[in-house]
Amino acid sequence: MKRNFDKWLENFRSSIATYDYYTDFEKIYKNVDSLKIELNILNSLIGSENIESEFENIITKYPETLKCIPLLLAVRANEIYAADNTGEFTYNFTKLNYSAEQYKIFMRKTGLFDLLQNHLVSNLLDYATGIETGLDSNGRKNRGGHLMEDLVESYIIKAGFIKNKTYFKEMYIHQITEKWGIDLSAVSNKGKSEKRFDFVIKTDNMIYGVEANFYASGGSKLNETARSYKQISQETDAIDGFTFIWFTDGNGWKSARHNLEETFDVMEHIYSIDDLEKGILSQI
DSSP: OOOOHHHHHHTOOSOOOOTTSSOOHHHHHHHHHTTHHHHHHHGGGTTOTTHHHHHHHHHHHOGGGGGGHHHHTTOOOSEEEEEETTEEEEEESSSOSSOHHHHHHHHHHTTHHHHHHTTSOSOHHHHHHHHHHHHHGGGHHHHHHHHHHHHHHHHHHHTTOOBTTTEEEEEEHHHHHHHHOOOOTTTTTTTTSOOEEEEEEEOSSOEEEEEEEEOSSOOHHHHHHHHHHHHHHHHHTTSTTEEEEEEEEOGGGGGSHHHHHHHHHHOSSEEOHHHHHTTGGGGO
16 A cells, blocks of 8 residues: 655654753763763862962972872863964873973963862863763764664564574674675676665565664755665665665654655665554564
8 A cells, every 4th residue: 555655754753852962961070970080180270379389399299199180171082182372282281291381371371270260160070060061062962863763673572583583683794794695786786886785674475674863953964864865775676585774754854855755765674663562573
């Protein structure tokens, strides 16, 4: 029975965020804890009336405290470049590569001395935790990229497939060919390109190459993805014993619906989260 694209698209979700998507507190606490001793040493600078001389004493006696400085500026790097009318400098924070005096200039001009001396923070461990939380938001993109894969995998398992026995994660075309002797040269441009599927499902009669993605917002990548998967579907149609499945969802597709509809019209096995919930994987 021919499916209705508009009704199918209506059921797309705005988000699939899980509770742990927003902030990875375990990682944050681990990162801060790794600097706990050094941050506590630097805590002695808070409210100091002689902050510059005390800072010099600290980095001379405890040079390992230097590695905390980039984090105080919300920078993930061991080196920081800075320039003004006095020159260009690349400061190393694993070991001193300039005089202590030059590092004091860095602390003064970046505002860190002011932050510490004027009680703008009361505890560097708490401050570092806040900085790490802010930096961790950059990791949402990576976590978000795996949300759809994790969701699809949960339904693969629910359908009775067993990891590394009847389903496999992140499998390349050459690995599929080596394992089951199936010719996928039509997909790999006769071996010139290498394609990796998010999942491969093996049944008695069929090998399924599976892709999974979710787009909460629009963009040019969606059109490119739709065209690419349409091409893979057409290339695999003529391969006996192999079927390409694409699971996709997200309101981002509503601004790229035309390219998705073109793929939907020619691709039998394109499914959404709603299809997963209705048990589509138990039918393969």
